[in-house]
Each structure stands twice: as structure tokens, then as C-alpha cells.
Amino acid sequence: MLADVGAADLTLDPDDVARKMSPRTKVIMPVHYGGQPARMDELKAAAGDGVTFLEDVAHAPGATYRGRPAGSLGDVAAFSLYATKNVTSAEGGVLTTDDEGIAERARSLALHGMSRDAWKRYRASARSWRYEVAEPGYKYNLSDLQAALGASQAARLEDLNARRVRVAGWYDELLGGITEIELPTTLPTTTRHAWHLYVIRIRPEQLTIDRDAFIEELRDAGVATSVHFIPIHHHPGFAGLGVHPGDLRATDAAFERIISLPIYPDLAREEAEYVATAVAAIARRHRR
Ligand SMILES: Cc1ncc(COP(=O)(O)O)c(C=O)c1O
Structure with missing residues (x-):
């Protein structure tokens, strides 16, 4: 379901979100369009409880909303490090969340769906060659070269x-x-x-x-x-x-x-x- 933008700021319109809320609404994804944070407090009030907010921070790394950084305003946030963005790793992105469950699932899905235990073994110790794929996932890891570029770019943000x-x-x-x-x-x-x-x-x-x-x-x-x-x-x-x-x-x-x-x-x-x-x-x- 798509909701309209506000005519002035072109970010997601809280009134239209309120109109379009239904029992099937699970996630709301506001875009911080052009680098300006969406009207998060009004959007959250429109959505009520039980809805996950996924911020699209592709345009807005370093932006703040009422003094709080974009990327910390919802439950989970996606940043883009694509070549055209404010900071880049040539290709790739970053997720931020303070929800340990979302973080764990994202880590697992980004690494072929390996279970947390397997992921830890894979990362922390070479002692065991065993791993377990808990669900089909993706290969969404940033390469070391890209991560190095992204880290130096982040310092320049x-x-x-x-x-x-x-x-x-x-x-x-x-x-x-x-x-x-x-x-x-x-x-x-x-x-x-x-x-x-x-x-x-x-x-x-x-x-x-x-x-x-x-x-x-x-x-x-x-x-x-x-x-x-x-x-x-x-x-x-x-x-x-x-x-x-x-x-x-x-x-x-x-x-x-x-x-x-x-x-x-x-x-x-x-x-x-x-x-x-x-x-x-x-x-x-x-x-x-
Ligand atoms: C608003 C917005 N969201 C998401 C993306 C996707 O970013 P990526 O290409 O890193 O997946 C873009 C890319 O242009 C964008 O402009």
C-alpha cells in the first residue's frame, strides 16, 4: 500500500497514513526525502502501537529530527552507500537498529541465513567447521575493500x-x-x-x-x-x-x-x- 506525501515537504503524509492504516499494516517505511527527516512523531501517532517503522535513510545520513539522528527514529533503518549518496562505499549499505532480534535476523539473512550460533562460530573461531543454515538467506556482506572506503567516507560525513x-x-x-x-x-x-x-x-x-x-x-x-x-x-x-x-x-x-x-x-x-x-x-x- 502506498501513501501520499505532504504537498510541502514531499515526505510521507501522516494524515494519509492514518487514513490507510488497516489491521494488515505491519511496517511503515518513511523516506527521509532529499535529506530531510520525515515527520516521524506524527507518523508514529498516526500508526498507533504494534507497527514497525523502517526508515529509509538513503538520502539523509547525518540529518537530525528534533535533534535526533535519522536512522535512530524508527525500529530499523536502511542507509545506502551507493556511489551517488552523501557518503559511499561504491555499493552497499548499512542497517541500524536497537532491536537485538532484528539485528540478529539481519546478520543471519545477510550471511546465507546461517543461524546465530553458526554465524558466531564462523566469525569468531576457526575451531569448528560446522555451520547450520536456519533459513534461505542472501549474500549481502560488504566486501572488506568497500568497508574500508565506507569507513573513511563516514569520517568525512x-x-x-x-x-x-x-x-x-x-x-x-x-x-x-x-x-x-x-x-x-x-x-x-x-x-x-x-x-x-x-x-x-x-x-x-x-x-x-x-x-x-x-x-x-x-x-x-x-x-x-x-x-x-x-x-x-x-x-x-x-x-x-x-x-x-x-x-x-x-x-x-x-x-x-x-x-x-x-x-x-x-x-x-x-x-x-x-x-x-x-x-x-x-x-x-x-x-x-
Ligand atoms: C530513497 C532511496 N531509497 C533507497 C535507495 C536504494 O539504495 P541502494 O541502491 O543502496 O540499495 C535509493 C537509491 O537511490 C534511494 O534514493
Whole structure:
């Protein structure tokens, strides 16, 4: 079951979650979209007891919600260390949880489903060659090389995020006067934003071109952008989810308007100015 996002912040909407809760709801998976923590307290209140929260922290390592780190706000959290993320091990990820049962099961599943005892033997001592596969699992271990890269990247997280914050601040300043676009909304609960993405939204009612044409003109001006994301229910592979037109109104409306501008730690002030000048010129050229 998919729930809508909030129209302003584009994280999971607690009101829609409340509407869609059913006795079959076991897990809720909020995405800390773009590096901003979802509205966890409201989501938990909407969900009530007995529901597991799995945070998707792929965009938000180092972000904080009311002073608490993303990844510590639910029952279990998944971080991505994919090459495009704020910190990377080239490929791979991290789970965090304070639930010993979940931790144990994840360790076992990541290592072919070996039972805890076998896992311990395998790890801690070469004395016994015996092991036991308790259930079919996966080979989801990070290689040592990747782990070394991930560890050195993790040490740089604060610095890399601080530089992203600086770039976002430049965009806020440089794009602030362009009325044909909307800038990202930062929630009052976001005490630190990880700025994985800087997503502007065009205001189609004020422009004679649509989002796709806006992106093409940015590309012609030498500015590479992207769209995060095509909603899941727009893909044929997920047609079976039973989403009907109008069910995810805010998601669909946002999808028509969003553009992710370039953001990365090394982006220079002059580059942000170049991007902002290009956005302003396109908006001016196609003002309604
Ligand atoms: C919001 C979000 N969740 C999860 C993932 C998946 O991460 P990974 O590719 O490491 O599995 C991504 C990757 O782009 C993402 O953007």
C-alpha cells in the first residue's frame, strides 16, 4: 500500500497514513526525502502501537529530527552507500537498529541465513567447521575493500554535509526572487538537513512551458538536472499495487513540477550562480 506525501515537504503524509492504516499494516517505511527527516512523531501517532517503522535513510545520513539522528527514529533503518549518496562505499549499505532480534535476523539473512550460533562460530573461531543454515538467506556482506572506503567516507560525513548545506544556502539566496519556481520546504522539525537533493518545483500556472521543457532548456544551458523520482505507481512493473488516479494527489502533482538541481560538496559558488542565472533566464523567457 502506498501513501501520499505532504504537498510541502514531499515526505510521507501522516494524515494519509492514518487514513490507510488497516489491521494488515505491519511496517511503515518513511523516506527521509532529499535529506530531510520525515515527520516521524506524527507518523508514529498516526500508526498507533504494534507497527514497525523502517526508515529509509538513503538520502539523509547525518540529518537530525528534533535533534535526533535519522536512522535512530524508527525500529530499523536502511542507509545506502551507493556511489551517488552523501557518503559511499561504491555499493552497499548499512542497517541500524536497537532491536537485538532484528539485528540478529539481519546478520543471519545477510550471511546465507546461517543461524546465530553458526554465524558466531564462523566469525569468531576457526575451531569448528560446522555451520547450520536456519533459513534461505542472501549474500549481502560488504566486501572488506568497500568497508574500508565506507569507513573513511563516514569520517568525512560532517564535512561533506556541511558543504552541501552551504550549497543549499547559496541556492536559497540566489533563487529566492524567482516567482515562477518554488524552493524546497524545510520543516521546523529538521534540525539538520543532509541536502542529498535540492529539488525546486516549477509553477506551471506561471509558465508557458512544462517541467520537461524546462529541463531541456537547462540542459541546453549546460546545467545537468534530474527528476527524483518517477512515482512507483507510474511504472508498469508496479501496476498491480492498485493505485487509482487521484489516490496519490500530492505525489502526482509534485511529479509534474520537480527538478533536482546539481548539488554536491565541491559545487562552487560561481557554479551555483551559473545555475541560478540559467533558471532565472528560462523563467523570464517563458513567463506567462
Ligand atoms: C530513497 C532511496 N531509497 C533507497 C535507495 C536504494 O539504495 P541502494 O541502491 O543502496 O540499495 C535509493 C537509491 O537511490 C534511494 O534514493
